[in-house]
Amino acid sequence: MKKEQVSSAEQVARLLNRIWIVEGELQPAAFVLNAGEAYLSVNRPAVASYESDVDDFISKHPAFCVHSSQKLYYRANLSVGDVRNIGCLIGDERLQIDVDVEPRSMYYQSHAGIFTRVDGVTVKADKSIAYPGSKYGVSSEPILMKLRFELLRLSNVELCPTRA
C-alpha cells in the first residue's frame, strides 16, 4: 500500500531551538536525528492546526522561543519538492538516496516526518543499513550527514510570532 505523502507544492517547517543558531547562522545540528529515529520532525504550516500545535509545543519547550520575554520563534522553511529532489550518492557503491515527507499526525495534526531511504529501506541514526543486494550493509552516518548539509542549504530561516 502506498504511503500517504505530503504534496510537493507544500512547505514544511522545522522548529528551531535557539541553541542551533550561532552568530545568526543556522547550524547543521538542527537536522540531526536521535539514535534509532527514522525521520526528522517537521510541521506543516498549511494544516489548520499548525499555529495551535506550535503554541502548545513552545509552551512546553521554552528554549524554542528566541528569548524568554519574547513571543517569537525561529523556523526553517523547506519546500517539500526541493526536499524530495535531494539525491546524494555515497561512496563507491553509489547508493541512491530517496528523501520523502510523510504526515505523522499522531501527536500533532500538522506533524510530518522527513524520511531518508536507500532502495526503500529507511535510514535510521546509529544503525547500519542492510538494503537489498548489500553484502555487509553501510553506515547511516555519512548519509545522514550529507542530508543535514543539504537541508541546511535548502532552508529559509524565518522569525515567527507565537501565542505561547
Added chain:
Amino acid sequence: MEEKKAMMAAEPAMAYGVNTYADVMTYLHSITITPETMLSLSDQLRFEAHNLHISMALRRLDQLGSLCYDWDGNGATPVDREVIANMHSVIKHSEDKDWSFWVISPETNGTLNITSKKRMSSISLGIKEFSFYSFSADGEKTGRNLPFSPEAFVKTMRQIA
C-alpha cells in the same frame, strides 16, 4: 535641536560603545571593585582579546553544558559532563586559529559535534572516542570510533577543517 539634546541627556551613562582597551579600563575604574578582582578581570580580558575564537568556543561550551533533559523537544539528553571535559581539554590543546572555522553543537545523545564553516566536515566527540566525516571534491575522509585524546582530535580538526 533642543529636543535632540534632551534625548541625549536622558541616555544612560554607559550608552557609549566599549570597543578599545582604554574603554574597558575606563569602565573598570568607574566601578567599585577589589584590586584582586580587577586583576583577574584584566587577565581574562587580555586572554579574550588575544584568543577571540577560543573564548567564543569556551562560552559556547558553557552554554551547551547547561542544556537540560529534552532540550530538543524530542527526548534529547543533556551533554555528558565527561564529554564537556573532553572538549575543554581539546580547546586547551588547540590554538586560537584552530577555532576560526569550527562551531560546537550538541548531539541529542549527550555527545558533542563540531562542524566546519568552510566545508562539509564534522567531528563527533564522546566520552572515550571520536568519529569524523569530511566530504570534499577530493573525496570522502572518514574515521569511526577512534580513541580520544586531545592531541588526536586537534590533529583531525586541522586535517579536515
